[in-house]
Amino acid sequence: MKTAIWLYLFLFLAVFDLHAQYPILTPFAISLGAAPTFIGWMMGIYSLTHLPGNLIAGTQIDKHGSRRYIVFSLLGAGFILLLQAYVQTPWQLLALRSISGFVLAFLSPACLALLAQLSSDPVKQGKYMSGHGVVHTLASVISPAAGAIIVGSMGFSATFSGLGYLLILTGVIAFMTMPRGIIKQQERVTEPAKADVSPADATSAFLPVSWRYFALPLVIACAQGILFFELPLRGGGQSSIMSTGLLFSVISIGALFTLSMLFLNRYSPKLRLVAGVLLMSLCFFVMAAIPQVPLTTVLFVLGMSKGIIFPAMATLFIRLSGGSKLGRIFSLQSIATSIGSFIGPITAGQLRVGLSPYFIAFLLLMIGMLLLPYYTSRREASLSDPKSILN
Numbered sequence: 001m002k003t004a005i006w007l008y009l010f011l012f013l014a015v016f017d018l019h020a021q022y023p024i025l026t027p028f029a030i031s032l033g034a035a036p037t038f039i040g041w042m043m044g045i046y047s048l049t050h051l052p053g054n055l056i057a058g059t060q061i062d063k064h065g066s067r068r069y070i071v072f073s074l075l076g077a078g079f080i081l082l083l084q085a086y087v088q089t090p091w092q093l094l095a096l097r098s099i100s101g102f103v104l105a106f107l108s109p110a111c112l113a114l115l116a117q118l119s120s121d122p123v124k125q126g127k128y129m130s131g132h133g134v135v136h137t138l139a140s141v142i143s144p145a146a147g148a149i150i151v152g153s154m155g156f157s158a159t160f161s162g163l164g165y166l167l168i169l170t171g172v173i174a175f176m177t178m179p180r181g182i183i184k185q186q187e188r189v190t191e192p193a194k195a196d197v198s199p200a201d202a203t204s205a206f207l208p209v210s211w212r213y214f215a216l217p218l219v220i221a222c223a224q225g226i227l228f229f230e231l232p233l234r235g236g237g238q239s240s241i242m243s244t245g246l247l248f249s250v251i252s253i254g255a256l257f258t259l260s261m262l263f264l265n266r267y268s269p270k271l272r273l274v275a276g277v278l279l280m281s282l283c284f285f286v287m288a289a290i291p292q293v294p295l296t297t298v299l300f301v302l303g304m305s306k307g308i309i310f311p312a313m314a315t316l317f318i319r320l321s322g323g324s325k326l327g328r329i330f331s332l333q334s335i336a337t338s339i340g341s342f343i344g345p346i347t348a349g350q351l352r353v354g355l356s357p358y359f360i361a362f363l364l365l366m367i368g369m370l371l372l373p374y375y376t377s378r379r380e381a382s383l384s385d386p387k388s389i390l391n
Contacts, residue, residue, distance in 0.1 A: 004118055004128055006177050007111055008135045013170045014074060014107060015139035017081070017163045020147030025097075028156050034090035042094050046101035050338040053105025054331040061327025066110035067178040073110070074171030076103035081164030085157040109330035114178075116318045116326050127265055129311040129318075134259045137307075141252040209320045209329060212373050216277065218336040219368030220309065223284060223361035225344020227302075230357045250296050254303020264308065269316040274369060276308030281365035288358035 029042060061069055080100045087093045115128045151159045231247060258264070264272060283302040286293050317329050348357035 003179055004115065004131065006174075007115060008131060010070065010074065010170055010174050011111055011132065012135045012139045013166060014077070014104075015136050016143040016146070017077070017167050018104070018143075020143040020150070020159075020163060024147050024151050024156065024159060029090055029093055031156070032087070032090045032093060034093070038090055038094070042090070042097055045094060045098045047338045047342045049098045049101035050105045051335055053102040054109065054335040054338065057106045057109045057327060057331040057334075059328060061106075061110050061113055061331070063327075066114035066327070067174075069106040069110040070114070070178060071171050071175045073104050073107035074167050074174055077107075078164045078167030078169075078171060081160050081167060085160035085164070105331075105334065108334055109327055112314060112330040113326040116314070127262055129314040130259050130262060130265060132314070133307060133310050134256065137252050137255045137259060141249055141256075209317060210373050212371050213317070213320070214332055214336045215368045215371040216273070217313065217333050218340040219364040220277070220280070221337040221340025222344040222347070222364050223280065223340075225341045226348040226357045226361045227284075229345035229348045247295065247299055250299045251303035251306070254300040254305075255307035256303075257300075258304045258307030259311070261307075265311070265315070269312045269319065270372075272308055272312035273316060274372070276305045276312060277365055277369050280305035280309065281362050281369070284358045284362040284365065288356040288362060 025042070029038070034042065057069060077100055080096050080103065084093065084096050087096065112129075112132065115132060118124075118128060147159070150162070154162070280302055283298050283305065286298050287295070313333070314330075317333065318326065321329055344361075347360060351357065351360060
């Protein structure tokens with residue numbers, strides 16, 4: 001439990017640092033002379049450079065454990081922020097953002113893998129994943145407003161320097177407190193299960209989970225990307241920054257509402273996942289087809305669906321994998337999320353004239369739910385809790 005508390009603290013500080021930059025980066029880039037198109041690429045390059053980092057993180061976390069990659073991500077991101085305080089041109093900012101995307105690609109898979117390895121009890125694992133969601137959501141609610149306040153009083157350079165020093169300090173604390181050797185213990189526990197694997201059931205030596213499960217994080221991220229693109233443009237783009245920020249806060253409050261319902265962890269993760277995705281898809285359908293429904297109500301319910309989906313998805317991956325190759329699994333989940341986050345806004349921008357982007361998000365979520373395997377292979381059944389998987 002002590003390790004989980006430290007991990008939550010590191011995650012909170014890291015997410016706070018990163019989300020505090022969201023209201024800062026665009027005006028900072030404009031102050032450097034960046035054009036709107038360039039700013040779009042600057043925001044998107046972060047997701048693109050996530051991909052090679054996620055690919056490397058998968059095998060390396062399984063091989064060496066999470067500790068060194070958590071420390072590497074925190075220290076690397078901190079030093080990049082220190083350099084960011086001294087940039088003079090938009091191209092320098094673009095280069096630092098691309099490096100930052102690669103460095104931070106290791107953090108989320110490493111933290112999720114380590115959290116999953118803290119207990120072999122399915123209920124405790126579900127609570128750890130819910131705790132991860134609560135910490136992430138709390139930081140994402142607080143940090144944008146905090147970043148705007150800090151930059152208003154200190155300026156861009158001092159803000160980036162302060163955030164950089166905070167991340168470096170967090171990385172040093174992680175180096176001194178993170179445990180060693182948990183990966184090896186878990187792999188010895190799950191090693192006997194390999195004897196029951198038949199060639200027909202195993203997807204590959206690389207991954208113990210069907211690739212079809214990764215369609216869901218891709219379409220969910222794509223739907224969220226559409227929402228993040230479309231919501232600020234509602235009302236013909238006349239809505240203020242403050243009102244848009246409040247709408248995003250409503251989503252986070254809805255997520256906190258269901259994340260705090262820890263009793264949900266006692267139910268099947270696949271059942272929770274299907275219910276959450278169905279609820280999210282219905283929210284997008286309502287926004288597309290029934291605009292009379294108050295937007296704040298729909299966004300609150302959409303946030304509730306997020307609070308159901310993400311802990312359930314992480315728990316399902318843990319159960320299906322039997323605790324092995326968690327680094328690869330969570331890195332592939334991050335890759336699917338990065339691709340979806342990149343595709344979603346582009347799709348919305350290209351098709352919003354003739355078709356509601358919210359309806360596109362609804363269709364994508366329904367397709368993703370249909371792709372979800374509703375049978376359990378012998379490989380997955382031998383590794384998971386039979387009471388927790390729908391057959």
